[in-house]
Amino acid sequence: MTDPRLLPTVAPGRTPVRVMTVAGSDSGGGAGIQADMRTFALLGLHACVAVTAVTVQNTLGVTGVQEIEPEVVAAQMHSVVPDIGVGAVKTGMLASAPIIEAIADACDELSIGGGRTIPLVVDPVCASMHGNPLLAVDALGTLIHRMIPLADVVTPNLDEVRLITGIDVVDAATQRDAARALHDLGARWALVKGGHLRTSELSPDLLFDGTEFIALETRRIHTPHDHGAGDTLAAAICAALAHGRTVPDALEFAKGWVTRGLESAYPLGAGHGPVNPLWRVGE
Template sequence: MIFMRKALTIAGSDSGGGAGIEADLKTFASFGVHGLVAITSVTAQNTREVRAIYDISPDVVAKQIEAVADDIGVDAAKTGMLSNAEIIKAVAKTVEKYGFPLVVDPVMIAKSGAPLLREDAVEALIEYILPIATLVTPNIPEAEKLSGIEIKCREDAKRAAKIIVKELGAGAVIVKGGHLKGHEAIDVLYYNGKFREYRAPFVKGCTHGTGCSFSAAITANLAKGKSLEEAIGKAKEFITMGIYYGIKIGHGHCPVNQNAWRDIPAEKWRIYEELMILGETLTKLNDAYLLYALPAPYTRSEKDICVLRRGEIKFGAPEELASVLMDRMRKEPDIRSALFVKGDVRFGKSPRDILKSLGII
């Protein structure tokens, strides 16, 4: 039997596929972890708004957790949208029975601004969920709500994190720094009485589902047996990439691209294999450059284009040649390859298309 780790998301459903359990399952899959689900609420949602919310009964939420835990097993779990106090109590009582690591994303407000946690449920979250949390992952507004202090800088974030652990009983907390302006996105972890910062360049891109995807990435890595600090480090890399390569859909806050983490390495390897096969064939063309780009959503610069020349294969095409191919890709996204021979340039969907058109293969 092939062994696979299992991660559970206890959260709401986003009909737009950008956040909630949809984002969590994509994230689990990107890390090679089997995703399990306990749906707490169904939302009618898109990139601009939440139109309706229907809460699942607390008993059914609990039974979903029990069903997968009893049969399949859970290596780590996360919570997202818990919506009301009764669901929170049911989740806390059920999770305590199994004792798996629990990452708590204290979802309170959707990216569109719609409330996802009722005001009277905040106290229930603090009383029942935080004390059983392995890690809590609030953004700045959520950390302010939980800790009761205003956060204007990293030192404030550290004070809030300490309150959530020391006074509210969480095992650890990472206060996400995306709302604090700067050249870097700096998250502050408080764990085992020590602070640690996780830094990444502040990238512009799509941000719908960032909190869900970040906490899901931590959960997936905990399920795979990584330490808490390792899991957070991987999740930080993952979410930075997901924002940068976000999916430009809808007319509001476009969603994070969870697939980038898996797609880019896979595509690079496929390109390398293809060019290895064609390497000897290209020697028939004197001093030619054969370029092969990552799929259009992932080609942002010359670093994303592989070049084969004189038997050598490497990512990082000459800038002047890469710009010619990228200009063509903007008009025709399916075009990914270019052959540059002295006095001539040919374009195609793949290197094979070009070489076939020349009668070389």
């Protein structure tokens, strides 16, 4: 596995590689834009943000959501990308159909995703790890038809795979079926994450580009503190893509990064603690 520390950094005073996260805020700091920005910063990148929603949540769950006006979400993207420039973009919690439409339009206008200038990682967040909805029920179709076709790589967990494709992944064969179904929806690369496949002692991820299946397995880290794992993985993929890595190389890098974060995950509050990218600080 690639050493998860190896992304190029720049000397102090020089401008680092820039990326953008388009996602919701987690007041508990474990997931969402907080997890994305922590990952980007620790990997030596400058993070820009388009906030889609503010959640009221802690380690026990989500108790409130305040969506941002769609035109404000799109305006954040239009303000940042032409001025600062970004090497890749990652989406997370998108909340509603109007917000998704605004983001998809902005991506078209700014050459984001769809195999164009700026790579796009779509993490199709539908619910929190506690099962709290983070995507309106009537927004799933918009996510499928507007965002997934723009994705250079789409990164659902198994619950999200079931919602998007109707396929219940229980083994390697159904994982392949799901990857094909996701690719058929328009994503250039489909990643079916196996972290929730609890019957396996490994954590098996499967990547598919319409021609080739690439399987990547790591040992499963048994910890109750895995809040933000999906966000962290997608952010690390985004960071590697911004440095010009291919999607398979970016996944290998990100898998190593999140595995180290799970190894050093820590308890927090009365519920689930977060994946810990701060492992790098202590080395």
